[in-house]
Amino acid sequence: MKKYLEILNKIADEINRNQEELTDLDREIGDGDHGVNIDRGFSEIKKILPTFENLSTSEVFSKIGMTLLTKVGGASGAIYGTAFMNAGIYLKGKENITDEIIVETLKSMIDGIQKRGKAIQGEKTILDTIIPVYEFLNGAINSGKTLEEIKNDVLAIARNAMESTKDIIATKGRAAYLGERSKGHIDPGAMSSYIMIKVICENI
Numbered sequence: 001m002k003k004y005l006e007i008l009n010k011i012a013d014e015i016n017r018n019q020e021e022l023t024d025l026d027r028e029i030g031d032g033d034h035g036v037n038i039d040r041g042f043s044e045i046k047k048i049l050p051t052f053e054n055l056s057t058s059e060v061f062s063k064i065g066m067t068l069l070t071k072v073g074g075a076s077g078a079i080y081g082t083a084f085m086n087a088g089i090y091l092k093g094k095e096n097i098t099d100e101i102i103v104e105t106l107k108s109m110i111d112g113i114q115k116r117g118k119a120i121q122g123e124k125t126i127l128d129t130i131i132p133v134y135e136f137l138n139g140a141i142n143s144g145k146t147l148e149e150i151k152n153d154v155l156a157i158a159r160n161a162m163e164s165t166k167d168i169i170a171t172k173g174r175a176a177y178l179g180e181r182s183k184g185h186i187d188p189g190a191m192s193s194y195i196m197i198k199v200i201c202e203n204i
Helices: 002-017 019-029 034-052 057-071 074-090 099-117 127-142 147-167 174-182 188-202
Strands: none
Touching: 002 019, 002 034, 002 057, 002 188, 019 034, 019 174, 019 188, 034 057, 034 074, 034 188, 057 074, 074 099, 074 188, 099 127, 127 147, 127 188, 147 188
């Protein structure tokens, strides 16, 4: 659990460092508040991390989800909050966290996002970063590789997937109103999810 809490702390710091860039990206195609909102949520998580020490993994994910739902404004709070809460449900009773369970946790987060946001891959959303990472992880782990062996590949896939959102025309959220004009900009949610994946890969 200590390692998980260290990673959460580092994610909060990295989100804070990138708050301005995330907000600038959102200013181009959204409400201009993604960086501020997501930073507010993870700053709160950073503050309450000591209270997580004696919780189960499931409870930690559920608490993160509830914090993001209540502290983060806009669609990103609902999307990220639902993702973490869905993971909390999946992880109930699972304390020996294997690589296979990590992959299935990511799948449960994707399921939560799709259910809440009614989105699919290719619509210029957070899913355009997360789904390619899940697909690669699922194949690699099932073929016998370990997360430690493939972490650099995961990071490269996440970065390429995030950057590819620049070429997508948004069909979901406020960015969808821009139509063709949404092209040429990285989706801020795709970037914030990349930041989280990056911190995790760097600390495996």
